[in-house]
Amino acid sequence: MEITIAQNVGVDICKATLDVHLHPAGIARQFTNDAKGLKALLGWLEDRDVTRVVFEPTGRYHHDFERWLGSAGLSLAKVNPRKARRFAEAIGCNAKTDAVDAAMLVHMGALLELPALPISSETLDAMKELQVARRGLVKDRTAAKNREHVCRSPLLKRHAAQRLAQIDRQKVSVPESLKVAVGSFP
Structure with missing residues (x-):
């Protein structure tokens, strides 16, 4: 009998890229922030037991991401950027790179058990x-x-x-x- 551990996913969304961190597996990947990259991300997450995907809204760059992952049935937790920054400071994470932000977001989601929000029409x-x-x-x-x-x-x-x-x-x-x-x- 194979035991699967629920995974949380943190994603830092930029104009051109999606930095993704899987917790507790500790795997980090980067995808392009376009239809091809979103398909690749969904394919990569397909065989994983994902509990929630945590991300910050980033102007217009998160809309397609949110729509694609929500339509795929993934549980999404959208985090206020100010709260995410305060969480990072509280855990002593002062570095500010896309990969570090993705890891910080996934830890925030895992520790605080952030609620999933419905996707708006x-x-x-x-x-x-x-x-x-x-x-x-x-x-x-x-x-x-x-x-x-x-x-x-x-x-x-x-x-x-x-x-x-x-x-x-x-x-x-x-x-x-x-x-x-x-x-x-x-």
């Missing part, structure tokens, strides 16, 4: 992205309005007015896109 992802864009436009508008008040040059005043008009047009289009996204929500 593509529609909800699109809605979140639009909401973040709208918040950015509100901040941009405030900054442009503040700049407009201090401009003395007619050219710069005209540029500021044009930028404000552009932001206002974009702000109007975001709720329209949200309505379309909500309309397609199952």
Whole structure:
């Protein structure tokens, strides 16, 4: 009778690569962060008894990773980067490389037994992205309005007015896109 030990996986996600650390086996690998690399990662994990995959969200670079692994039925734990850094400091891990981060994330997941989170739908992802864009436009508008008040040059005043008009047009289009996204929500 073969005894299998549940494995945790830590992944540091970058634009071009995925640094992966398997615990307690202690095996580290690197895959490309594209469809080919994700297929290879899933193939590598296929015969392993994976309890959870721990990773930090990294802008847009984690979305495909999350969708692929979640669709494959793997349990995913998304960790707040600030909490991960604090955990690393607490265990005395001051080095900051991709491979070290992957190892630190897997240890964090194993020690804290991080809960798995459900994967949000593509529609909800699109809605979140639009909401973040709208918040950015509100901040941009405030900054442009503040700049407009201090401009003395007619050219710069005209540029500021044009930028404000552009932001206002974009702000109007975001709720329209949200309505379309909500309309397609199952």
